[in-house]
Amino acid sequence: ILNVEQSPQSLHVQEGDSTNFTCSFPSSNFYALHWYRWETAKSPEALFVMTLNGDEKKKGRISATLNTKEGYSYLYIKGSQPEDSATYLCAAPFFNKFYFGSGTKLNVKP
Amino acid sequence: EAQVTQNPRYLITVTGKKLTVTCSQNMNHEYMSWYRQDPGLGLRQIYYSMNVEVTDKGDVPEGYKVSRKEKRNFPLILESPSPNQTSLYFCASSRTLGTGGMEQFFGPGTRLTVL
16 A cells, blocks of 8 residues: 555635645655646546656646655745635556545635 | 437336336447445445456446446446435547547536435
């Protein structure tokens, strides 16, 4: 079993605030790190797949960084909007299985 | 349209009554998975399949069966459902990326209640 942890569990911010959250994973046997966005009543959607130490990915106002040596990834949202409200999941594959963190639930107030 | 479909979307059943949740993908992906989602626990992998006739246990396989007779279909079978299998279930299919890693596409989910 691979222990993937996310923090914080939930986050409440005002519209326009920038925010970030963390995904921690064992640095040994690293293969890839996935970020997903999961809106209520929908299915998770892939945001990023990161494989290289130092990787930085960006999609609009959302970006992510990866540090495989210390075993963490950060997800940043710049200028949060109410439509960013969702649960953000990270996952790491290990020997063909996927291990998910429990997610960070973001609520952006208008 | 590329998609993963699941049926049924909602199901209420009783303890011990066998049921099957179907999953189908039209993207010719080799890797498919089943997950369950419970409050506070995130997504946990039940079973996965690397290809036709190749299936393996995930983290929480007890009480479930799967089969992969065709590439596009990956049904989840509960032979004798129990209340602790009440959960939200997701099927996913994955494509391998050239840079390493896999991109997963999730179905719409099946909310199962076992009374």
